[in-house]
Amino acid sequence: MSPDYGVFKTFAEANQWLAIWPELAYGTLALLLLMLEVLFPRYKNTLIPRVALTGQAILLVVLAATIRRVASPDAFGELLQFSVTGNIMRVFFAACGLAVCYIGGVYLKRERLPRVEFFHMVMVISAGMMLLVQSTHFIMLFVALETVTISLYLLVSYCRTSVASLEAGFKYLIQGGLSSAILLFGMVLIYGSAGNPLLPGTAGDPLAYSDIRVFFELNAHNYVAVIGALMVVSGVCFKIAAVPFHVWVGDIYQGAPTPVTAFLAVASKASGFIVLLGLVLGPFLPLAYIFKPLLAALAVITILFGNIAGVGQQNVKRIMGMSGIAHAGYLLIGVVAAFSVEMAVSAILFYLFVYMLASFGVFSVMAHVSREDDSIMLLEDYGDLLKDNPFLGSVLVVGLGSLAGIPPLAGFMGKLILFIAAFQAQLYVLLGVAIVGVVISISYYFGWIKAAVFRNPEVEPVHSTLYIPSRTMRVFMGVLTLLTISVGLYQGILSFVF
Amino acid sequence: MNMDLNAYLTVAGIIFSIGFFGVLLRRNALVMLMCLELMLNASNIALVAYSRYNATEQNQMMDGNTFVFFIITVAAAEVAVGLAIIVQLFRKTRTVMADELNTLRD
Numbered sequence: 014m015s016p017d018y019g020v021f022k023t024f025a026e027a028n029q030w031l032a033i034w035p036e037l038a039y040g041t042l043a044l045l046l047l048m049l050e051v052l053f054p055r056y057k058n059t060l061i062p063r064v065a066l067t068g069q070a071i072l073l074v075v076l077a078a079t080i081r082r083v084a085s086p087d088a089f090g091e092l093l094q095f096s097v098t099g100n101i102m103r104v105f106f107a108a109c110g111l112a113v114c115y116i117g118g119v120y121l122k123r124e125r126l127p128r129v130e131f132f133h134m135v136m137v138i139s140a141g142m143m144l145l146v147q148s149t150h151f152i153m154l155f156v157a158l159e160t161v162t163i164s165l166y167l168l169v170s171y172c173r174t175s176v177a178s179l180e181a182g183f184k185y186l187i188q189g190g191l192s193s194a195i196l197l198f199g200m201v202l203i204y205g206s207a208g209n210p211l212l213p214g215t216a217g218d219p220l221a222y223s224d225i226r227v228f229f230e231l232n233a234h235n236y237v238a239v240i241g242a243l244m245v246v247s248g249v250c251f252k253i254a255a256v257p258f259h260v261w262v263g264d265i266y267q268g269a270p271t272p273v274t275a276f277l278a279v280a281s282k283a284s285g286f287i288v289l290l291g292l293v294l295g296p297f298l299p300l301a302y303i304f305k306p307l308l309a310a311l312a313v314i315t316i317l318f319g320n321i322a323g324v325g326q327q328n329v330k331r332i333m334g335m336s337g338i339a340h341a342g343y344l345l346i347g348v349v350a351a352f353s354v355e356m357a358v359s360a361i362l363f364y365l366f367v368y369m370l371a372s373f374g375v376f377s378v379m380a381h382v383s384r385e386d387d388s389i390m391l392l393e394d395y396g397d398l399l400k401d402n403p404f405l406g407s408v409l410v411v412g413l414g415s416l417a418g419i420p421p422l423a424g425f426m427g428k429l430i431l432f433i434a435a436f437q438a439q440l441y442v443l444l445g446v447a448i449v450g451v452v453i454s455i456s457y458y459f460g461w462i463k464a465a466v467f468r469n470p471e472v473e474p475v476h477s478t479l480y481i482p483s484r485t486m487r488v489f490m491g492v493l494t495l496l497t498i499s500v501g502l503y504q505g506i507l508s509f510v511f
Numbered sequence: 512m513n514m515d516l517n518a519y520l521t522v523a524g525i526i527f528s529i530g531f532f533g534v535l536l537r538r539n540a541l542v543m544l545m546c547l548e549l550m551l552n553a554s555n556i557a558l559v560a561y562s563r564y565n566a567t568e569q570n571q572m573m574d575g576n577t578f579v580f581f582i583i584t585v586a587a588a589e590v591a592v593g594l595a596i597i598v599q600l601f602r603k604t605r606t607v608m609a610d611e612l613n614t615l616r617d
Contacts, residue, residue: 159588173599179596180600183609194551208572217570219572219574
């Protein structure tokens with residue numbers, strides 16, 4: 014009896030490891046760092062950060078260069094689906110990981126915290142997010158999501174000598190765990206209903222996106238499955254901090270170490286949006302009759318809440334949190350528009366890149382204007398910043414101006430393109446709310462800029478808290494700022510991405 | 512005696528609710544962590560029950576059972592991280608009650 018080698022051939026063809034080389038490279042690099050620490054403990058603080066940063070920079074360049082090269086669309090038995098969007102997000106997360114590692118390296122050195130594990134976990138999270146945004150199967154989605162979330166619990170509580178950081182980590186653990194459990198139960202409900210052999214359109218694999226979509230097309234009103242879909246989407250809404258699920262933002266942004274706050278604000282939010290887009294335009298598209306009005310309502314309250322709660326905050330980390338909620342609201346308009354206008358997806362991607370550039374600019378300034386206790390960063394600490402350190406001051410002003418959407422900075426173009434998409438989708442009410450939100454947001458962004466330009470005469474200047482950026486840090490911040498300005502003037506700079 | 516699917520789903524639903532309200536209402540950090548685990552395990556029960564009762568001759572529905580192993584692994588990782596954070600927090604603050612943690616506020 015001759016063995017049947019055809020089975021192995023099928024397996025070999027289904028698993029295309031080369032298609033996920035960036036994720037594998039990140040994982041290998043992350044493990045390599047831990048190994049280097051064991052092998053060369055003496056060079057722990059010199060060799061390893063360099064390996065981590067150069068490795069990531071090389072990966073970023075290679076990813077950006079091969080952005081148009083898409084591996085065969087689906088591999089691993091529909092677990093993952095590769096697309097240009099996926100490649101763009103890979104570049105996005107690579108850039109985020111690099112920036113967080115760089116700011117984190119400077120910050121941790123100052124706080125005398127171990128750096129190797131930080132780099133390790135940031136890389137694991139980057140790889141996890143890359144898999145997350147490309148997954149088209151609930152098992153893959155859940156495992157990638159938990160890889161990201163559990164590592165983020167650790168990063169949030171990374172500063173383990175500080176009660177604030179630990180408390181933030183604990184709160185994130187409880188609230189993140191709750192949202193993952195809800196998401197998981199939603200998946201189970203969909204699995205159960207879509208796999209029911211008595212219903213029309215029974216799925217062969219009721220956890221795969223494509224089969225679930227077929228099921229929903231025939232049973233758009235199966236209430237168990239619809240509740241499941243709602244639970245899944247609410248779990249994702251926790252990640253993007255849309256309003257009823259935003260409770261965690263203030264405390265955790267404040268308590269987490271500043272580079273980790275940046276990571277949460279940019280990369281975690283972006284991954285949530287791409288997953289949300291993939292879900293509502295993929296398997297849940299037949300449920301648009303629920304999700305379109307639901308997400309529109311979420312967008313309205315998210316924009317209004319984020320902007321109103323931002324006014325009057327004194328802690329700049331909380332301001333970034335509230336402004337992040339407001340930005341999530343604008344992006345939700347994009348998601349609603351994406352139901353009818355194709356351009357909305359690229360508008361969202363462009364907005365995410367612009368948001369990343371501006372946020373990392375602001376966060377890198379925040380990492381330099383911090384007190385001993387990282388969780389207390391008050392507006393008054395910024396008094397006279399523009400005069401005492403013009404470089405940090407101007408990076409901050411450009412970053413904040415871009416977040417506020419002042420022309421000609423990149424943030425303005427991002428908002429403009431997003432709003433044009435919303436206009437084409439005839440979402441006039443949402444547009445009106447968004448414009449009201451933008452106007453309110455000017456107040457706290459400019460309050461911050463005002464704090465940096467002038468000084469409150471009643472408060473003593475606190476510039477013992479100002480750390481002077483190193484030369485390479487200046488280059489890094491300068492690049493972010495220049496990109497923010499030039500992308501606003503000429504969007505073609507990002508054409509290597511789009 | 513043959514139990515039907517609804518019996519399992521009811522148990523899963525009850526356990527999920529116990530976990531959900533436990534996280535919201537209890538203040539002890541360790542109990543909250545246990546409630547999170549209850550919610551994940553409720554999903555496991557429902558998954559196994561669904562994949563047993565939805566199975567047909569043509570489709571054995573094994574992916575539900577496979578998913579359970581992933582969930583168990585993830586839950587273990589979550590507990591490990593959670594306990595580490597809670598222990599370190601206890602060393603710093605000498606309490607495991609969530610409402611006594613109020614360093615972070617507006």
